[in-house]
Amino acid sequence: MPKSAYVHIPFCKSKCHYCSFTSGVNGGAAAYEPYINALKKEIAARYKGETLDTLYFGGGxxxxxxxxxxxxxxxxxxxAEVTIEVNPGGNGPGLPLEVNRVSVGVQTFDDKILQLIGRTHSAADAARALQSYENVSxxxxxxxxxxxxxxxxxxLRRAVDLGVNHISLYGLxxxxxCAFYDNPPDVPSDEMQADMWLAAIDTLKDFEHxxxxxxxxxxxxGRHNLNYWNNGQYYGFGAAAHGYENGVRYSNTTDVQEYLKNPLARETETVITPQMQLEEEIFLGFRxxxxxxxxxxxxxFGMDFNDKYAGVLTKYSQYFVNTPHGYALTKNGMLVSNAVLSEFID
Ligand code: SF4
Incomplete structure (x- = not known):
């Protein structure tokens, strides 16, 4: 039974140029109350009352x-870890009392870049947001x-100086x-992106990577996301939410109006076979x-991992390190993880 739940909130004040999530204005404030009612309907019908270890509000x-x-x-x-994503400079009605972790979408402290990518906040707003909460990512x-x-x-240095205790990175x-898809801007090369990721590891040496x-x-x-990487079960509620329960991965409609009409309709449901589960365990575990x-x-899985995957472990031995419990990817292995891990697929 899931001990984690993700709730998707598909509303933003405006749409960032690089964003292709289910988010955006989506009917604006007039849709907030109907959306909460739809969520309550979905949760009442699906949630079986388990005591949750983690609850995560993402968006949007x-x-x-x-x-x-x-x-x-x-x-x-x-x-329980109760996380909510917030955007700097946004005024909301206040966070639920139980929230004890806040994830702030800083993206960069460069005002010029913030403007280029369609963010509506400034670097100063972001710094203020980071200092407003006790447990902040x-x-x-x-x-x-x-x-x-x-x-x-x-x-990254500025975030560390501001006292954050967690940092998440996203490669663009x-x-x-998204708007950038139709009008692509000049962006740093893939090699530069890789250098930036490596530089982050050096810069954040005092953090656990x-x-x-x-x-x-x-x-x-972040306990909620660790549950994903441990291939654990979780509920997904709301438009565009994904969940994993009793061997079935599912997703809800990405159409907010559709969700308001019928919050119980699933868009996809995939039964995860033992082989798929094994592959997911490997892909997620190596993250x-x-x-x-x-x-x-x-x-x-009633198997001998070393025997079954001897070929790939040998072929890419330079990308694996031995750990007390098995194997992990090296830094360079993480950079080419898609190519390496695809070899574990039957
Ligand atoms: S604030 Fe986040 S979810 Fe909303 S449009 Fe921007 S990137 Fe997308």
Whole structure:
């Protein structure tokens, strides 16, 4: 039974040029109340009352809505991690009382770049937001138009100076559905993106680099996302939300109006076969710097991992390191992880 829930809030004040998530104005404030009602309907029908260890509000800009009535529907463990994503400079109705972790979309502290990518906040707004919460994670994007290696590193240093205890990095990807897809800007090369990622590891040496793109101070790993990388189950509520329950991965409609009409309709449902589960376990496990636990996999899937994958472990031996529990990817292995890990697919 899932002990984690993700709730998607598809509203933002405006749409950033690089964003192809289900987000944006989507009917504006007039749609907030109907959306909360639809969410309550979906949760009432699907949630089985488990005590949740983690609850995560993502988007979009979840802090635009009053989410207390939604939080009130869940049973939360005493030490549950309750995270909400916020955008700097946004005024909302206030965060639910139970929120104890705030993820701030900083993206960069460069005002010129913020403007280029369609963000409506300033670097000063972002700094203020980071200082407004006790347990805060900062999101940054690397590979942005006009961004330099030095500029990116100085962004990270500033976040560290402001006392954040968690940093998540996103390499810019321009995908269909965003303004940049139709009007592509000049962006740093793939090689420069890789250099930026490597520079982040050097800059954040005092943090634990616990997942390809995530860094934390001691004791501040994001528990909700760790559950994904541990291939755990989770509920997904809201338009465009994804979930994983009882061997089925599912997604809800990305059409907000459609969701308001019928919050119980699933857009996709995929039964995960044991082979798919094994492959997911490997793909997700290698995202963590702790890597995969071979004994655990052998037990779970009744197999001999070293024997089954001897070929790929030998072929790419320079990209793997031995850990007390199995294997992890080296830094260079993480840079080419898609190519390496695709060899584990049957
Ligand atoms: S990037 Fe974030 S703030 Fe910008 S439109 Fe997308 S979800 Fe909203």
């Amino acid at each position: 800009t979840p802090s635009l809505l009053d989410l207390q009535p939604v939080v009130d529907m869940f049973n939360l463990a005493k030490d 900062a999101d940054f994007i690397y590979g942005l138009p006009a961004q330099t290696l030095e500029g990116f590193v100085s962004d 990807k321009i995908e269909p559905g 616990y997942e390809i793109s995530n860094f934390s101070r001691d004791g501040f790993q 963590k710097t702790a890597g995969i636990d071979v004994a655990d996999i052998n037990k779970k």
